Amino acid sequence: MSATNATQTASSAAKPQFNRKNPLVAQLKKARVLTGEGSEKDTRHFEISLMGSGLEYEPGDSLALFPQNCPELVTDVLEALGFTGGETVTNPDGAEVPLRQALTESYSITQPDKKLLAAIAEKAGAKNLETLLLPERKEQLQDYLWGREVIDFLLAHPEAKFEPQEFVGFLKKLVVRLYSIASSLKACPDEVHLTVATVTFHSYGRDRKGVCSTFLAQRVDESTPLPCFISPGKGFRLPAPEEDTPIIMCGPGTGIAPFRAFLQERKVTNAKGDAWLFFGEQHEKSDFFYRDEFEAWLADGTLTKLDTAFSRDQDHKIYVQHRIAENGAEFWQWLERGAIFYVCGDAQRMAGDVDQALHDLISQHGGKTEEEAADYVNQMKKDKRYRRDVY
Ligand SMILES: Cc1cc2nc3c(=O)[nH]c(=O)nc-3n(C[C@H](O)[C@H](O)[C@H](O)COP(=O)(O)OP(=O)(O)OC[C@H]3O[C@@H](n4cnc5c(N)ncnc54)[C@H](O)[C@@H]3O)c2cc1C
Ligand SMILES: NC(=O)c1ccc[n+]([C@@H]2O[C@H](COP(=O)([O-])OP(=O)(O)OC[C@H]3O[C@@H](n4cnc5c(N)ncnc54)[C@H](OP(=O)(O)O)[C@@H]3O)[C@@H](O)[C@H]2O)c1
Numbered sequence: 047m048s049a050t051n052a053t054q055t056a057s058s059a060a061k062p063q064f065n066r067k068n069p070l071v072a073q074l075k076k077a078r079v080l081t082g083e084g085s086e087k088d089t090r091h092f093e094i095s096l097m098g099s100g101l102e103y104e105p106g107d108s109l110a111l112f113p114q115n116c117p118e119l120v121t122d123v124l125e126a127l128g129f130t131g132g133e134t135v136t137n138p139d140g141a142e143v144p145l146r147q148a149l150t151e152s153y154s155i156t157q158p159d160k161k162l163l164a165a166i167a168e169k170a171g172a173k174n175l176e177t178l179l180l181p182e183r184k185e186q187l188q189d190y191l192w193g194r195e196v197i198d199f200l201l202a203h204p205e206a207k208f209e210p211q212e213f214v215g216f217l218k219k220l221v222v223r224l225y226s227i228a229s230s231l232k233a234c235p236d237e238v239h240l241t242v243a244t245v246t247f248h249s250y251g252r253d254r255k256g257v258c259s260t261f262l263a264q265r266v267d268e269s270t271p272l273p274c275f276i277s278p279g280k281g282f283r284l285p286a287p288e289e290d291t292p293i294i295m296c297g298p299g300t301g302i303a304p305f306r307a308f309l310q311e312r313k314v315t316n317a318k319g320d321a322w323l324f325f326g327e328q329h330e331k332s333d334f335f336y337r338d339e340f341e342a343w344l345a346d347g348t349l350t351k352l353d354t355a356f357s358r359d360q361d362h363k364i365y366v367q368h369r370i371a372e373n374g375a376e377f378w379q380w381l382e383r384g385a386i387f388y389v390c391g392d393a394q395r396m397a398g399d400v401d402q403a404l405h406d407l408i409s410q411h412g413g414k415t416e417e418e419a420a421d422y423v424n425q426m427k428k429d430k431r432y433r434r435d436v437y
Contacts, residue, residue, distance in 0.1 A: 066222070069112060069273035070099050074266050075237065085332035086358075088244040089300060090263055091228070094272060097236045105230050105307035106282035106435075109238055110222040112273040113258035114265070115156075119197065120149045126200035133210040138219050145210050153217040156257060158196045162216035166199050169206035175199075193249030223258035224277055226390060226435060228303035230311035241303040241335065282435045284308055285386065287315035292385040294377065296400055298326030298355070298366050301391020304435060306336055308388075313348040321348070322380065326355035326366040366396070367403035378411035386431045393436035404432075
């Protein structure tokens, strides 16, 4: 082995390797609600301490968190099954634990697996459910499951009886949730910040809770163990600070998170290129997250331009793609200067509409046909100048 290789091996061996199998058990340092009075949402800022862990990350990475299920929902599931929770089961790691613990930490008890539905249908002789599970009924099943959870099926079919181990065998594993990191390690040593929208909804007569976002919002304090690891944001990276490359960031809602990290990093590294941010939320008064920070970065030149779209502050919706279109000529000039375009946030609606706005402005301001605009966008992707982190 060469001297260089020997050095690399030694230094990488010294670095702690945290991953899914060996997560860092971190702790919350601070939390605050970002949405203000009158907001229709509940979006929160979390600061998690990495003190003494050696865990490192780059702006653009995400944090993977192991959540826990809501204790009231666990109790409801146990009661529906006629269990106390003290029954012993073997969890997916092979450890023997009380059923209540397994249902809290290891298994998904919200969205049901088809295996469980099939077992309930068989045990309860539920023909309708059996029919819905036929391969040709895939779409109807999906519609039927929207807003329904494991508890609904247990309550609807009390005649379906399970042994504790048999029951957990029909559940999916509780999986980690990813959150785009909203801080730069250079600006916030030993900390990782997150911007999380709390998912709650009401369906079929019950209040429902998104597992991880409500765990964070309602049940985590400074003493709660938070197992986590870094999920690298492949390609969602800033240009080197000494490069002139302009960046354009589009991050409505919680999509703002990685761009707060980018701007913190740009400030600390005194990055040269221009930076333009598009942010959107429902109301300026209650939902303009991190407003003071963005305005300070605008004032000191860390951020060159800021455009906002508050969708519900007027009779008709205004979204980030409308601001992009209004600024199409300048956006096109930035692209021609080699700008990288980053998009983060909602995948189902926003990302497609913003993509369309990008095609449209390239056609209109670049004087291109639809096909030529599509080629231009494809080339941007190949050159890694169009990067998306959408969920
Ligand atoms: C790379 C990446 C980065 C991400 N970054 C962030 C981030 O920075 N901030 C952030 O907040 N999130 C982020 N997310 C999303 C995050 O990982 C979680 O998906 C989100 O917090 C919801 O998780 P949960 O456990 O609270 O909800 P879950 O328990 O997973 O429940 C969500 C599910 O509930 C159902 N559901 C939701 N609303 C309704 C409704 N109205 N009616 C019926 N059913 C409904 C849907 O099936 C939905 O999939 C990111 C995701 C990825 C992949
Ligand atoms: N699939 C869904 O129906 C749905 C709905 C809500 C949230 N979500 C998910 O919930 C999570 C958190 O959402 P979030 O709080 O970050 O914010 P978000 O729901 O994405 O909302 C942020 C802003 O984007 C606006 N918006 C809605 N549709 C848009 C579109 N087509 N193009 C551009 N902007 C659009 C919203 O306006 P308005 O709210 O006024 O329309 C709001 O002003 C995300 O994972 C998101 O994917 C999904």
